[in-house]
Amino acid sequence: MATLTFLTAPGGALRGRVRAPGDKSISHRAIMLGSLAEGVTTVTGFLEGGDCLATLEAFRAMGVRIAGPKQGRVTVHGVGLQGLRAPASPLDMGNSGTSMRLMAGILAGQAFDTVLTGDASLTRRPMRRITEPLALMGARIEAAATGAAPLCIRGGQRLTGIDYRLPMASAQVKSCLLLAGLYAEGVTRITEPAPTRDHTERMLEGFGYPLARESDRTVAVSGGRRLTGTEIDVPADISSAAFFLVGASLAPGSDLVLEHVGVNPTRTGVIDILRLMGADIEVLKPRLAGGEPVADLRVRHAPLRGIRIPEALVPLAIDEFPALFIAAAGAEGVTVLTGAEELRVKESDRIQVMANGLTALGIAAEPTPDGIVIQGGALAGGTVNSHGDHRIAMSFAMAALRATGPITIHDCANVNTSFPGFVALARNAGLAIQEQETP
Numbered sequence: 001m002a003t004l005t006f007l008t009a010p011g012g013a014l015r016g017r018v019r020a021p022g023d024k025s026i027s028h029r030a031i032m033l034g035s036l037a038e039g040v041t042t043v044t045g046f047l048e049g050g051d052c053l054a055t056l057e058a059f060r061a062m063g064v065r066i067a068g069p070k071q072g073r074v075t076v077h078g079v080g081l082q083g084l085r086a087p088a089s090p091l092d093m094g095n096s097g098t099s100m101r102l103m104a105g106i107l108a109g110q111a112f113d114t115v116l117t118g119d120a121s122l123t124r125r126p127m128r129r130i131t132e133p134l135a136l137m138g139a140r141i142e143a144a145a146t147g148a149a150p151l152c153i154r155g156g157q158r159l160t161g162i163d164y165r166l167p168m169a170s171a172q173v174k175s176c177l178l179l180a181g182l183y184a185e186g187v188t189r190i191t192e193p194a195p196t197r198d199h200t201e202r203m204l205e206g207f208g209y210p211l212a213r214e215s216d217r218t219v220a221v222s223g224g225r226r227l228t229g230t231e232i233d234v235p236a237d238i239s240s241a242a243f244f245l246v247g248a249s250l251a252p253g254s255d256l257v258l259e260h261v262g263v264n265p266t267r268t269g270v271i272d273i274l275r276l277m278g279a280d281i282e283v284l285k286p287r288l289a290g291g292e293p294v295a296d297l298r299v300r301h302a303p304l305r306g307i308r309i310p311e312a313l314v315p316l317a318i319d320e321f322p323a324l325f326i327a328a329a330g331a332e333g334v335t336v337l338t339g340a341e342e343l344r345v346k347e348s349d350r351i352q353v354m355a356n357g358l359t360a361l362g363i364a365a366e367p368t369p370d371g372i373v374i375q376g377g378a379l380a381g382g383t384v385n386s387h388g389d390h391r392i393a394m395s396f397a398m399a400a401l402r403a404t405g406p407i408t409i410h411d412c413a414n415v416n417t418s419f420p421g422f423v424a425l426a427r428n429a430g431l432a433i434q435e436q437e438t439p
């Protein structure tokens with residue numbers, strides 16, 4: 001397989017207007033709920049990245065007619081909750097934890113067997129967090145001895161609702177169980193230790209499925225109702241915008257507007273954390289698009305200072321820590337993160353891989369079991385390995401804006417899973433970056 005390397009030159013500033021690609025979480029859910037709905041769902045702003053395409057292809061393999069994506073437009077001809085058909089072969093979820101975990105909930109309720117598999121990273125990630133509660137609902141799932149994928153999901157089981165307290169703050173686990181709950185008899189009630197992204201809840205309501213939000217941490221659904229096709233306008237992904245928020249904050253002379261960004265309050269921890277560090281971010285023209293809050297974000301360079309990151313913000317910024325660690329490296333003083341052990345089981349061990357990369361660039365970064373301690377300082381040039389983790393590759397690309405020498409980043413092909421066109425967009429905004437393919 002060809003490997004992709006990013007080559008960056010130091011300095012520069014980010015200026016102008018950027019529209020980051022569509023939100024990954026919302027794009028996945030649009031395909032899933034659109035497929036399970038009765039009638040047609042039209043999606044605009046869909047993220048045409050590898051992860052969401054894996055979800056789309058899986059539903060096609062189960063007999064759902066889906067037109068597109070074409071310039072972010074997708075038309076899903078829903079088959080109803082009982083209309084999926086057995087796929088001819090295992091469903092390959094690639095690098096996408098969201099596809100695997102959410103789809104496991106849907107597939108547990110089908111009449112047919114399915115196998116879910118994925119790439120080397122995904123087949124290492126923990127799945128007991130979903131297989132155990134699904135088993136409590138009556139699902140039958142066989143996993144590898146490690147508890148991870150491939151998952152073999154037996155069809156024809158009767159699911160019953162459960163009252164479940166999540167052991168970790170995870171929107172993927174919550175969503176998996178809510179989706180299984182659509183197929184269960186009685187009420188499925190989930191309580192989270194802390195609020196996590198609520199796109200599934202909002203979108204179920206948008207498809208006309210009744211849902212009880214009993215508190216900011218408890219949600220309940222009853223099985224056996226129906227979803228009705230709708231229109232979905234996917235905003236730009238704040239997790240993709242985050243690289244630019246960090247880059248522009250760090251680079252003197254930057255003044256950038258990020259357009260039509262999803263600012264759902266369960267996703268805006270990155271703005272709060274950067275502001276605590278001294279960032280200059282304005283939220284402009286707040287509005288609603290299809291049940292989701294959206295705004296333009298204006299970010300200008302500002303000197304950043306190290307902080308102790310409030311643990312309550314961790315689930316609300318869970319995907320943005322690789323970028324935030326770069327902000328911490330370019331800040332004055334020490335940044336301390338705790339309560340973030342989930343970062344160790346993402347596409348890579350993001351605590352260790354970021355610590356290694358920062359150290360290679362001359363920054364003192366000390367990993368801890370549930371976080372990291374970063375001493376801000378002068379970022380040198382050097383070579384880092386992203387370990388195939390899209391967000392780590394893009395984070396180190398932004399570090400170039402403050403580095404004193406060129407940064408080379410290896411193993412970047414997976415940037416396409418969440419941010420196709422990253423290099424062109426970043427270069428347009430002022431980052432000196434090139435890509436090099438090695439066969």
Ligand code: S3P
Pocket residue numbers: 024025026098169170171172173175196197318319342
């Ligand atoms: C996601 C939830 C998060 C996040 C992932 C997408 C989702 O995972 O890291 O990129 O779409 O529900 P966890 O909920 O497992 O933390």
